[in-house]
Amino acid sequence: MKLIPHSKPTLSPKDIAAVSHVLKSGALAQGKKVLEFEGKVARYMGVKAGVACNSGTSALHLALLALNIGPGDEVIIPSFVCSALLNAISYTGARPLVVDVKEDDFNIAPLEVKAKLNKKVKAIIVPHMFGCPADLKELLRFGVPVIEDCAQSIGADYMGRRAGSFGALSICSFYATKVMTTGEGGMVLSNQIKILDRIRELREHNYKMTDFQAALGLSQLQKLPDFIKKRKQIARFYDRAFAESGFKIPPKDENRDPIYYRYVIKSKKRAGIVIEQLKKKGVGASLPVFKPLHHYVPGSPCPVADRLMDQCVSIPIYPDLTYGQIQQICSIKLH
Numbered sequence: 001m002k003l004i005p006h007s008k009p010t011l012s013p014k015d016i017a018a019v020s021h022v023l024k025s026g027a028l029a030q031g032k033k034v035l036e037f038e039g040k041v042a043r044y045m046g047v048k049a050g051v052a053c054n055s056g057t058s059a060l061h062l063a064l065l066a067l068n069i070g071p072g073d074e075v076i077i078p079s080f081v082c083s084a085l086l087n088a089i090s091y092t093g094a095r096p097l098v099v100d101v102k103e104d105d106f107n108i109a110p111l112e113v114k115a116k117l118n119k120k121v122k123a124i125i126v127p128h129m130f131g132c133p134a135d136l137k138e139l140l141r142f143g144v145p146v147i148e149d150c151a152q153s154i155g156a157d158y159m160g161r162r163a164g165s166f167g168a169l170s171i172c173s174f175y176a177t178k179v180m181t182t183g184e185g186g187m188v189l190s191n192q193i194k195i196l197d198r199i200r201e202l203r204e205h206n207y208k209m210t211d212f213q214a215a216l217g218l219s220q221l222q223k224l225p226d227f228i229k230k231r232k233q234i235a236r237f238y239d240r241a242f243a244e245s246g247f248k249i250p251p252k253d254e255n256r257d258p259i260y261y262r263y264v265i266k267s268k269k270r271a272g273i274v275i276e277q278l279k280k281k282g283v284g285a286s287l288p289v290f291k292p293l294h295h296y297v298p299g300s301p302c303p304v305a306d307r308l309m310d311q312c313v314s315i316p317i318y319p320d321l322t323y324g325q326i327q328q329i330c331s332i333k334l335h
């Protein structure tokens with residue numbers, strides 16, 4: 001049986017034509033297309049400007065450097081997320097403080113953040129996990145600069161405004177399987193032009209995006225509203241099918257308009273068993289994160305992240321899924 005892949009980029013002949021147009025022009029390095037891409041992404045995200053770079057991890061690193069974070073400083077991050085956050089902090093020499101997340105939406109828990117605040121804390125990195133905005137209102141109240149990590153949430157809204165337009169800075173990732181892609185790529189966004197000028201200088205040292213990547217990004221950006229619409233439609237099918245199957249499905253909240261970068265279900269069985277069962281039925285499923293970050297660095301335990309790791313499974317959700325594949329996934333009964 002052919003396995004439905006867990007994730008997949010959505011590429012069209014138009015995307016390919018956009019890239020080859022730039023390749024044929026011979027202007028391959030960072031140039032006009034990158035500038036155009038920065039402007040259009042910034043407008044889409046509801047902020048003044050953006051600086052494109054070569055990955056989401058680089059974007060996080062640049063954002064931390066722009067806030068003058070270095071040795072002796074501390075940065076708060078959630079445990080239930082990929083190790084890119086830890087890596088970016090380690091490049092600056094600062095110390096990560098890893099805190100637990102909320103059981104219902106997988107996002108950083110404001111109360112856990114509050115418990116860790118001290119004079120050395122210079123930023124909080126807030127990923128909007130799996131495309132669902134975190135509790136920005138509570139987090140911004142602490143008065144510490146917030147870096148919104150929109151690697152998984154481009155296009156998601158919070159209280160009627162785009163997530164990514166609330167923090168001192170925000171970052172995006174355009175990795176191959178993200179909501180929209182440039183192959184590898186990222187961007188730092190902000191309303192503070194001075195901070196972005198600094199980032200533009202820092203980017204000079206090996207963190208640049210190329211014009212043919214930006215051409216792919218511009219082409220993908222045009223289709224982004226359709227990509228998101230399709231993700232939301234698939235999520236509605238899954239909501240029905242998996243709630244009926246006894247799985248816990250993502251919560252609903254009128255303040256958040258998630259884009260379903262991932263559709264994560266919670267089972268009473270162990271995640272590994274569910275992933276194997278899905279595989280036997282032709283569905284590529286995956287753990288939603290590789291390993292909770294509190295296992296990499298000394299610090300407080302994060303029992304919620306550990307429990308989520310035990311129970312949660314991410315199933316395929318991307319615009320290229322066919323109706324037949326969606327039906328195949330919905331028809332699976334694991335209980």
Ligand SMILES: Cc1ncc(COP(=O)(O)O)c(C=O)c1O
Nearest residue numbers: 055056057082084127151173175
């Ligand atoms: C929440 C989050 N932040 C940052 C990154 C890093 O992005 P990139 O893979 O483009 O370096 C990722 C990617 O996996 C991510 O999921």
